[in-house]
Amino acid sequence: MGRHSRPHLVAIDGPAGSGKSSVSRAVARRLGFDYLDTGAAYRALAWFVLSKKIDPADAQAVLAALAGFDYSIGIEPDRYYVQVGDTVVTDAIREPEVSAAVSDIARIPEVRSYLTSLFRTIAAGSPRTGVVVEGRDITTVVAPEAEVRILLTASEEARMARRSAEISTQSAEAVAEQLRSRDRADSQVVEFMSAADGVITVDSTHLDLEQTIDAVLDVINTRREELA
Numbered sequence: 001m002g003r004h005s006r007p008h009l010v011a012i013d014g015p016a017g018s019g020k021s022s023v024s025r026a027v028a029r030r031l032g033f034d035y036l037d038t039g040a041a042y043r044a045l046a047w048f049v050l051s052k053k054i055d056p057a058d059a060q061a062v063l064a065a066l067a068g069f070d071y072s073i074g075i076e077p078d079r080y081y082v083q084v085g086d087t088v089v090t091d092a093i094r095e096p097e098v099s100a101a102v103s104d105i106a107r108i109p110e111v112r113s114y115l116t117s118l119f120r121t122i123a124a125g126s127p128r129t130g131v132v133v134e135g136r137d138i139t140t141v142v143a144p145e146a147e148v149r150i151l152l153t154a155s156e157e158a159r160m161a162r163r164s165a166e167i168s169t170q171s172a173e174a175v176a177e178q179l180r181s182r183d184r185a186d187s188q189v190v191e192f193m194s195a196a197d198g199v200i201t202v203d204s205t206h207l208d209l210e211q212t213i214d215a216v217l218d219v220i221n222t223r224r225e226e227l228a
């Protein structure tokens with residue numbers, strides 16, 4: 001595919017377990033777009049900080065560590081990986097201790113502005129015609145200019161049930177409490193429970209994964225027709 005001036009952006013936000021990653025990746029595949037998982041960078045930084053025995057709540061120490069944070073991510077939907085230095089951390093960043101530490105990292109304003117500019121650089125460098133970017137503040141902070149902006153929601157009950165179906169090493173109650181407390185902490189820093197002006201809500205509570213992917217594709221196609 002030849003170079004172009006700027007890839008089209010689809011911005012998707014939502015709470016933990018709403019289906020952002022699985023839906024965004026599938027949508028990117030169908031559109032021939034790249035897929036940028038922004039939560040992976042916050043998680044990778046949390047992993048990096050923990051690996052150095054730094055307290056994630058110690059903002060000064062985290063910021064000092066940021067200088068040595070050598071991060072890379074695969075944005076092709078079928079070549080997804082997350083790497084810090086020479087270490088592939090694709091699976092390690094999903095471990096419960098990283099999930100428990102990540103909100104402390106994400107509340108540090110300098111971390112947010114550093115990663116926001118990294119996300120913009122990565123998305124702008126995509127050789128494809130578009131990028132689906134997902135996270136918590138993509139529609140509002142990272143890419144408020146995106147052509148299509150979507151808030152992907154689902155009831156708390158549905159999100160907990162989906163997440164606990166994935167995790168066999170912890171009780172459903174423990175998984176639910178972790179999800180709830182992460183959303184509570186993250187909500188103090190960014191707004192992702194209700195849609196900002198111009199952001200379209202897709203509620204997947206009563207949809208299965210395929211239906212949700214189709215609903216998001218419908219929103220994208222309608223919006224792109226409006227803009228054409």
Ligand SMILES: Nc1ncnc2c1ncn2[C@@H]1O[C@H](COP(=O)(O)OP(=O)(O)OP(=O)(O)O)[C@@H](O)[C@H]1O
Nearest residue numbers: 016017018019020021022162166204207208209212
């Ligand atoms: N509409 C849906 N119906 C049923 N299951 C779904 C649906 N959407 C997503 N899932 C499943 O729910 C789980 C959580 O989805 P996913 O990891 O994509 O959420 P997320 O919003 O990226 O979460 P997090 O922010 O915690 O990383 C996955 O197992 C996914 O397959």
Ligand SMILES: Nc1ccn([C@@H]2O[C@H](COP(=O)(O)O)[C@@H](O)[C@H]2O)c(=O)n1
Nearest residue numbers: 038039040042102103106135136137186
């Ligand atoms: N745009 C974003 C994306 C993520 N975060 C923080 O990272 C955590 C992990 O995100 P997942 O999508 O992988 O669950 C999340 O809990 C937030 O703390 C963020 O702040 N902004």
